[in-house]
Amino acid sequence: MAAMDSRVDVTVENREAAPADDGKRHPNTCPRCHSHYRDDELELTLRVCPQCDHHFPVRARERVAQLADRGTFVEQDTALRSADPLSFFDLRAYTDRLAEAEVATALGDAIIAGAGAIERRPCELAVMDFAFMGGSMGSTVGEKFARACERAAARQVPLVCVTASGGARMQEGILSLMQLPKTVCAVDELRDARSAFISVMTHPTTAGVLASFASLGDVTISEPGALLAFTGPRVVQQTTRERLPDDFGLAESNARFGHVDAIVPRPELRPFVGRLLAMFVQAR
Amino acid sequence: MTSVTETPSSEVEQLKLKERLAKLRDLPLLRGVGVSGEMSRLKRQLDRLASEPSEDEVWQAVELARHQDRPYTLDYVERICEDFVELHGDRALADDPAIVAGLARFDGRTVVLVGHQKGRDIRERTHRNFGMTYPEGYRKAMRAMELADRHRFPVVTLIDTPGAYPGVTAEQHGQGGWIARCQLAMARLGVASVTCVIGEGGSGGAVAIAVADRVLMQENAIYSVISPEGCAAILWRDAGEAKKAAAAFKPDARHCLELGVIDAIVPEPPGGAHKNHDEAAVLLADSLRASLAELDPLDPGKRRNLRRSKFRAMGIYLE
Numbered sequence: 259m260a261a262m263d264s265r266v267d268v269t270v271e272n273r274e275a276a277p278a279d280d281g282k283r284h285p286n287t288c289p290r291c292h293s294h295y296r297d298d299e300l301e302l303t304l305r306v307c308p309q310c311d312h313h314f315p316v317r318a319r320e321r322v323a324q325l326a327d328r329g330t331f332v333e334q335d336t337a338l339r340s341a342d343p344l345s346f347f348d349l350r351a352y353t354d355r356l357a358e359a360e361v362a363t364a365l366g367d368a369i370i371a372g373a374g375a376i377e378r379r380p381c382e383l384a385v386m387d388f389a390f391m392g393g394s395m396g397s398t399v400g401e402k403f404a405r406a407c408e409r410a411a412a413r414q415v416p417l418v419c420v421t422a423s424g425g426a427r428m429q430e431g432i433l434s435l436m437q438l439p440k441t442v443c444a445v446d447e448l449r450d451a452r453s454a455f456i457s458v459m460t461h462p463t464t465a466g467v468l469a470s471f472a473s474l475g476d477v478t479i480s481e482p483g484a485l486l487a488f489t490g491p492r493v494v495q496q497t498t499r500e501r502l503p504d505d506f507g508l509a510e511s512n513a514r515f516g517h518v519d520a521i522v523p524r525p526e527l528r529p530f531v532g533r534l535l536a537m538f539v540q541a542r
Numbered sequence: 543m544t545s546v547t548e549t550p551s552s553e554v555e556q557l558k559l560k561e562r563l564a565k566l567r568d569l570p571l572l573r574g575v576g577v578s579g580e581m582s583r584l585k586r587q588l589d590r591l592a593s594e595p596s597e598d599e600v601w602q603a604v605e606l607a608r609h610q611d612r613p614y615t616l617d618y619v620e621r622i623c624e625d626f627v628e629l630h631g632d633r634a635l636a637d638d639p640a641i642v643a644g645l646a647r648f649d650g651r652t653v654v655l656v657g658h659q660k661g662r663d664i665r666e667r668t669h670r671n672f673g674m675t676y677p678e679g680y681r682k683a684m685r686a687m688e689l690a691d692r693h694r695f696p697v698v699t700l701i702d703t704p705g706a707y708p709g710v711t712a713e714q715h716g717q718g719g720w721i722a723r724c725q726l727a728m729a730r731l732g733v734a735s736v737t738c739v740i741g742e743g744g745s746g747g748a749v750a751i752a753v754a755d756r757v758l759m760q761e762n763a764i765y766s767v768i769s770p771e772g773c774a775a776i777l778w779r780d781a782g783e784a785k786k787a788a789a790a791f792k793p794d795a796r797h798c799l800e801l802g803v804i805d806a807i808v809p810e811p812p813g814g815a816h817k818n819h820d821e822a823a824v825l826l827a828d829s830l831r832a833s834l835a836e837l838d839p840l841d842p843g844k845r846r847n848l849r850r851s852k853f854r855a856m857g858i859y860l861e
Binding site: 335337338339340341343344346347348349396397398400401404426428429430431432433434435436437438439440442443444445446447464465466468469470471472473474486487488489493494497498500502503506507511512515516517 | 706708709710712713714715716717718719721722723725726729730745746749750752753765766767768773776777778787790791792793797798801803849850853854856857858859860861
């Protein structure tokens with residue numbers, strides 16, 4: 259099994275080849291063109307496939323390294339952890355899932371936030387990580403985002419937020435739903451303080467996160483091919499039996515219908531955000 | 543536990559009840575409800591509050607919240623409003639029948655009322671899309687709220703939806719974005735706002751119009767992040783485990799009150815709101831009136847700040 263997973267795929271040229279089974283695909287094998295890379299190769303290309311421009315997922319710390327000027331990021335609220343207010347137990351205890359996610363990702367929860375600078379412009383930076391329980395938003399993610407808003411407002415700097423999330427965290431029940439109005443209220447305070455909010459939506463930004471702060475950027479940008487949908491394609495298909503368009507919920511479809519300002523390929527993201535930050539500094 | 547000097551269990555119960563009563567007295571709205579309703583009603587409510595609901599009780603709330611005879615938004619409008627002029631359309635694309643909005647005369651004043659609307663028979667149910675809103679519905683709600691703000695009318699919203707509609711066009715029209723903007727519009731209102739969950743408070747589709755100064759919930763309503771079936775399908779990989787899922791994520795009013803998500807529970811007639819629409823409407827009107835009376839004296843800026851800090855404080859985490 260392991261040998262199969264790490265095998266270099268040589269079917270790049272065969273476009274008619276059956277798609278690889280997503281569940282068994284090695285994380286460094288491109289799902290679109292099946293090219294396979296070493297980890298250091300992908301790191302150099304910002305985790306964009308050199309063959310077909312597929313954007314691989316980026317972990318939160320690596321994203322910070324890609325975006326922020328070297329050595330400027332100072333993480334805040336590192337001690338914040340999720341509680342288990344409902345004593346939630348499905349097939350396993352929520353506390354077990356949390357502990358496992360923390361060990362697997364070396365993160366306290368699905369978001370990191372702190373002060374930083376992008377292209378020499380100071381800002382507050384909040385970055386989500388899909389690897390931590392699907393980037394789901396519980397009380398801790400909501401709180402860390404809200405505090406990032408408050409720090410940005412207090413320091414009079416823009417907030418740059420990179421989202422990657424499956425939505426609200428079911429294990430915290432109604433409290434996770436309440437993180438929607440909570441983060442929305444935090445953005446409202448940010449607006450009152452006239453600090454800019456740049457929302458960068460990456461694959462996937464769905465459900466509760468899309469239906470709250472991610473959609474409220476002064477400028478909303480997305481990476482190519484990202485799924486940005488309130489309800490994902492599988493659930494839409496199952497509940498409505500509708501035939502889905504090929505680009506259902508993708509960034510390109512969202513751009514066509516007017517929901518994002520720009521689709522920015524990853525290598526251009528840092529200069530693009532830098533230009534935006536310069537615009538907002540001048541407006542002050 | 544087998545101590546000889548143990549207190550009789552009824553006394554323990556009473557102690558618990560008293561403790562709970564003291565805790566609840568701190569909640570601003572319940573006091574209002576108590577003033578307008580009789581003590582026995584309050585007592586009955588507290589009696590139920592005193593015990594931790596069992597799996598069956600939670601599931602009962604789920605079933606009552608979805609009961610086919612449960613009063614819907616327009617049933618309440620008919621009973622509690624002296625007059626109601628429905629406003630249609632989002633001024634951009636369409637009129638979403640899953641949400642109703644309008645100018646209403648309530649308690650001798652004009653308010654703007656917005657609520658999800660389900661249908662009673664098959665035809666109306668389909669027409670109302672089972673109370674599942676499109677982005678157009680949230681835009682209609684926002685338009686009505688903006689109108690309220692301009693003319694200083696309080697906003698009353700009634701929540702009763704399984705969730706926002708999960709369809710292709712809804713996505714193409716920006717479902718997520720409009721749910722976010724509708725919440726923001728409510729957060730920014732200068733006028734007073736009261737919300738009551740009258741049936742199913744399903745996820746983002748519900749919270750879109752529930753960012754109010756006071757959030758009430760009927761005794762047998764549910765308010766949840768996902769439907770029990772959806773949760774069971776994802777976490778248990780079996781939609782048949784809905785009952786277990788509901789017990790795990792606790793969508794009932796008692797738990798919502800304890801978690802600080804709602805401000806008060808609105809009592810229902812014995813057996814549930816579907817048993818007596820008129821009485822349910824009287825009880826709802828009492829609570830709405832009491833809430834508005836508390837909010838009226840505050841100035842717009844103060845109200846907005848209080849509302850914002852209330853939602854800002856929601857959540858439980860470790861530090």
